[in-house]
Amino acid sequence: MKFIKKLLKWLIGIIGVLVIASYIFDYDYILKGIRVVYFTGHTTAYIDDYPNFENDTIKKGAHTDVWPLHKNYNSVNATNGLKAINEEYGTVAYLIIKNDSIFYEQYAEDYSKDSKTNSFSMAKSITTSLLGKAIMDGYIKSLDQPVSDFYPQFKNSKTTVGDLSSMSSGLDWVESYTSPFSITARANYDDDLAETILNQKVIKTPGKDFEYLSGSTQLLGMVIKKATGKQLADYLSESLWQPLGAQSDALWQLDDDENKLAKAFCCISSNARDFGRFGKLYKDHGKWNGKQILDSTFVATATKSRFSGQPYGYGFWVSDYNNKHTFAMIGILGQYVITIPEDNVIIIRLGHHRSPEKVNFFPSDFYVYIDEAYKMMGE
Known part of the structure; x- marks a missing residue:
């Protein structure tokens, strides 16, 4: 004893x-x-983590644009391939939107159309959308405006806001998800995120090569906040969330209650239907209900590869799968808003895991969700 x-x-x-x-x-x-x-019984990041963080509210407006239901809504069953991959990777929401109407919609047990789950890096696409809005509103001059105009810490670099959005910032960030000592882990749990970001240095020539760095988007979010003088959640609410007729308030994780800096690189908690609105907005060249919410030129630029042979535009992943121009919002655990403008199709998938194997830059399950959707639509 x-x-x-x-x-x-x-x-x-x-x-x-x-x-x-x-x-x-x-x-x-x-x-x-x-x-x-x-202490919550997990071993890594998980989709229901938002109650354990400080959050800012992205407020919905008084009016909701309800997604119409397709005339054949849920008239087909999930394919065996879809059932298998949903079970394997823990899908909690799967939607097919055809011609701006919900063709198919399925939620896992304990989840529904109102359930909030973490977007993870889909937030990068939303942060870039705020960049487009800030340019449209005159807060930021263009994609070519230097970051040093907002943060003199970067006065010796030529990094632009466009370089941040297109993942070509040249920052000395190391994108690691396994080590608790990595800067990525620090960014997710630190209580002073701005200090972490502003200690970054530009060590490579910006605007030359694609290198996926969460720190680039975080710095972009800080630029937008400084340019507009508004919290990112407030600016998102007034400029996009409310105009798009979102059905529910959303949450954007903060570093802490004192600094209140939103994690621009991740962590907006919302539902599948509201995430899907960004697919429709970009599919329709920045218009919503006939109103130009985002500049069409910006939308076209964001959803095409900036660098030849690379799968990224400005805040969006880009693919030519099946010889069709496709762009997507993607989160690390298999959060997808996949838009295929040619066929007027949007596929939304939220879940606990994704395939660890990659094919042409994308997780292999990304293609399965597309293939099974087309089988279900009979196309």
């Missing part, structure tokens, strides 16, 4: 020293990560 008591004292002492050291050496964000992830 004495041995056990001594062992417990030693363990408590070691834990105490580690906690104190984490604060001294500025690694206390790891403690938040442990609390948010492991």
